[in-house]
Amino acid sequence: MSLLPHRRYRGRFAPSPTGALHFGSLVTAVASYLDARAAGGDWLVRIEDLDRSREVAGARDAILTTLERHGLLWDERPIVQSTRTQHHARWLDRLATHTYACACSRRDLDPSTGRYPGTCRGGLPEGAQARAIRVRVPAGTVAVDDRIQGRVAQDVQATVGDFVIRRADGPVAYQFAAVIDDAETGITDVVRGADLLESTPRQSVLQQLLGIERPRYAHVPLAVDEAGRKLSKQSQSMPIDDTRPSASLEAALHFLGQTVPADLRGARPAELLAWATGHWRIDAVPRASRLRAPAHEADGPSVNR
Ligand code: GLU
Numbered sequence: 001m002s003l004l005p006h007r008r009y010r011g012r013f014a015p016s017p018t019g020a021l022h023f024g025s026l027v028t029a030v031a032s033y034l035d036a037r038a039a040g041g042d043w044l045v046r047i048e049d050l051d052r053s054r055e056v057a058g059a060r061d062a063i064l065t066t067l068e069r070h071g072l073l074w075d076e077r078p079i080v081q082s083t084r085t086q087h088h089a090r091w092l093d094r095l096a097t098h099t100y101a102c103a104c105s106r107r108d109l110d111p112s113t114g115r116y117p118g119t120c121r122g123g124l125p126e127g128a129q130a131r132a133i134r135v136r137v138p139a140g141t142v143a144v145d146d147r148i149q150g151r152v153a154q155d156v157q158a159t160v161g162d163f164v165i166r167r168a169d170g171p172v173a174y175q176f177a178a179v180i181d182d183a184e185t186g187i188t189d190v191v192r193g194a195d196l197l198e199s200t201p202r203q204s205v206l207q208q209l210l211g212i213e214r215p216r217y218a219h220v221p222l223a224v225d226e227a228g229r230k231l232s233k234q235s236q237s238m239p240i241d242d243t244r245p246s247a248s249l250e251a252a253l254h255f256l257g258q259t260v261p262a263d264l265r266g267a268r269p270a271e272l273l274a275w276a277t278g279h280w281r282i283d284a285v286p287r288a289s290r291l292r293a294p295a296h297e298a299d300g301p302s303v304n305r
Contacts, residue, residue, distance in 0.1 A: 009041025011189045013067075013074075014178070016048045017059035020239035021066045023251070023292050024193065024223035024231040030252045031220045031285065032191035033072050033273070038280035041189070043072075046079040046181060050171040062239075069242045070249055071269030079185060081177055088172045091180045091210065092165070098136050098209050099165065103128035116161035131168035135206065137161065142201040142208075147218035148285050149194065154201035163202055179203050183212045194219040194289065195230055218282060222289040223255065231292070245269045255292065257284035 013029045036043040102120040143153040165176040197219045223231045231237035
């Protein structure tokens with residue numbers, strides 16, 4: 001499937017409203033913003049709120065406020081994924097010849113690999129209740145050239161097996177919704193956290209089956225804690241302090257391998273971002289997960305600490 005160099009750049013930041021933004025998600029937002037702006041493109045925000053059980057009240061507004069305070073101003077109205085269920089349903093119908101109902105639960109996955117062995121591929125067992133819809137994954141390796149991580153290749157059938165695209169409780173799965181929403185909003189470039197690198201071959205399978213052109217991908221390194229765990233909204237990582245946006249932006253740029261000149265230290269967010277857009281170098285972004293860059297941690301006490 002061809003890439004989309006012939007189309008005007010459109011990027012997106014797609015936070016789940018499961019908590020306030022933390023340093024790792026700010027890094028992702030900054031990278032996708034800069035990559036879009038440096039290409040003269042649009043930058044959209046999509047709130048991924050399909051999993052209602054994980055949603056935290058107020059998180060959506062808090063995320064948008066944090067982006068605004070950091071000068072990360074999006075184009076168009078934010079897309080709220082839960083309002084797009086009719087679009088998802090229509091694309092689910094289009095995929096019907098490649099899907100099947102499944103009665104299995106997590107217990108039916110291969111315990112050592114987590115692969116789904118295809119138990120319901122040939123039809124539901126007598127009297128069994130359908131719990132989910134799975135896509136029939138074709139055999140063969142899918143390769144994606146990531147702009148930061150290099151080539152990622154996976155035989156999705158051999159590794160993951162037929163995967164769930166609609167869950168038992170109703171909404172479509174993340175993999176499916178992301179592919180459909182990216183396609184319908186004309187996204188040419190996906191810049192997101194490296195934890196989603198392993199999802200990319202699955203999304204690529206869906207794009208192939210649906211005849212959707214594959215966007216370009218760039219997976220930015222994860223910010224991890226001392227134990228090597230990804231900072232995440234659920235793990236109660238420190239939320240970004242909206243009252244010190246310049247310090248957080250400088251730390252995010254530093255983490256992304258973009259060296260802010262000394263005379264810009266402490267500059268307003270708009271100035272920092274203007275500089276960073278003009279000097280954006282994706283080839284300077286490191287590949288590997290790292291601790292949050294310490295450079296600006298020692299900046300001295302802030303009134304809010
Ligand atoms: N909603 C996902 C997250 O917050 C990001 C999905 C994506 O960028 O494709 O990790």
